[in-house]
Amino acid sequence: MPWCESCSKLQEDSDLGSGGECPECGEVIGQRRKVPWHFQAMIGVTAIYLVYRLVQGILWISHHL
Ligand SMILES: [Zn+2]
Structure with a gap:
């Protein structure tokens, strides 16, 4: 303490x-x-996944315009 x-x-x-x-x-x-490392890692992985999905979405839209 x-x-x-x-x-x-x-x-x-x-x-x-x-x-x-x-x-x-x-x-x-x-x-x-401190925030446990596995929690930070999970946030990092989630962020990367979301960016990946966002890029996929943008590519999909650009191919279907
Ligand atoms: Zn005090």
Whole structure:
């Protein structure tokens, strides 16, 4: 758990803001747990798939005009 100098107390990881700020004074005191790599990988794969489908769609339309 991160220690907040300003509040002189420990803060729960889960209470920190999205940037690792103390919930009471707003001081950045820690890092929120990083997004798991497999979640990021899944987003990446999904994004690539969507772009691929988009390109396919554009090609299909351009061939059927
Ligand atoms: Zn604080």
